[in-house]
Amino acid sequence: MLAARTSAARSASRIARQFSSVVDTAGIKVAAVDNGEPTSAVTFLVKAGSRFETKPGVAHALKNFAFKSTNKRSALGTVRESELYGGVLSSSLSREHLALTAEFLRGDESFFVDTISSFLTDAKFTRHELQEYVAPVCAAESTASASNPASRALELAHIIAFRNGLGSPLFASEHSDIVVDNVKEFASSVFSKGNVAVLGTGISQEALSKLVEKTLASLPASAPASSTPTKYFGGESRVESHGGPQTVFVGFGTTGAPSAELAVLAAHLNPQSSIKWAESTSPLAAQIPATASVQAVSLPYSDASLFGLIIQGETAEDVKVAGKAAVDALKAAGSLSGDELKRAVAKAKFAAANAVEGRSGLVAALGPKVLAGSSASVQGLVSSYDKVDASAFSQATSTLLKAKPTFVAIGDIQALPYADELGL
């Protein structure tokens, strides 16, 4: 009775957080939603992730070139003027998209849209800025990423799993040979009308469309960036590393549009408890040693996804024990049904719904859909979890496990287990 009522209440409550419509403004897709926030944010989402790069690391360099000098204003001018307005400019890179974001007080949109637009239309890309500002930041970010075993394992796992395309590393190598002409060439190939989507929150659709139409008029119109369809390969790699926890990544990839089942599987396996001081009900939680940790990750991309378990521990022995437990749990997950499945679905659904509450989560979840021109509603995103049932779940899990595993070991490679020792 209670359950029936709550579920009815759940489906009755409309989720208002969605882009009501996507408007094609002179070839550029513009979507905005105004929920009455005190501040506005505008994100220019460009299909310029590391997947589309022409030379390793060039997407990373382009990301750090954001808000440097353009023909309209210098890098210093951009910084000082946006500080006077009290806004925040940021750029972020994923494997598929480059996001240029400005957050600002209501009413200042004309300046901030113009700032980002001028980077797209007439950035200077000077050699001395690459040397003085961009390259040091790239090197620092690469070093930070390489010294974190978990992120290094994920980077390597992508290379092994997808080889090129999605496999190209997110960060430039620490001693990259990127020159400014590479960046210029890449920028001119990805900054085109079909390749950019503008997403606004806390701003009206008409106001944003008008501004975008005015400032991005000179952007060339060309076909969106394309890449070869992703194929999954899998394989094993072991990298010696000192300092930091012993790390093993066990992963499986699938091709095709990402499915809700993988997120449910990750929610089921994740041994992190939802309640403080309590042990999680995940099948893994009781079996991993206290000095080890396991984290299930599901990384969806437009035409493939990578599902994996990051297993870390103080010693290689811990990792071996935890890894065996994790692989056993993963293999047994296919037979999940009843309340256990419902619990996993609810957990995954909550995580997905909670992520789109925030601005960045909303843009990350719906931006690619706006760019692709498909319907961009949170409702569809969340309701896909309702369709997960026992048979679909067990089928998705068994096809996932049939593929060749991706196995990465980082740390003491003499002692860390091999893939077959974990039962893969």
Added chain:
Amino acid sequence: MFGPLGPSLAPYIRSSKTLSSYVKPFANWYANLMGYRQMGLKYDDLLVEEREDVQRALTRLTPRETYDRSFRFKRASQLSVIQQNLPKDQWTPVSEDVRYLKPHVVEVAKEDDERKVWDTIAVQRK
């Protein structure tokens, strides 16, 4: 104030055909008389480099330009020690005597000026 980075009449003279045809022979004669070409140097090698803006401009040269510049300096100081000029076929030809450093110095000076403007700006809100 005066010197390679100071105010110059050159752009005005170059813009006028008659004026430049009068001044050019004299300018060439003077540049050859200065003697730096005979030591294999370029005019921008004479720029005073003990200044912050010129130092920053020097970091913006391409690796090739930096290498060539230090080669010219080494050769010129050796010539100065032995009190000789280069053989005539190795003198800097007029076509190679280009302002390779000045554009960078001007750029750096412009950046410094802009920073000064932003540092002392009085904001007027509309």
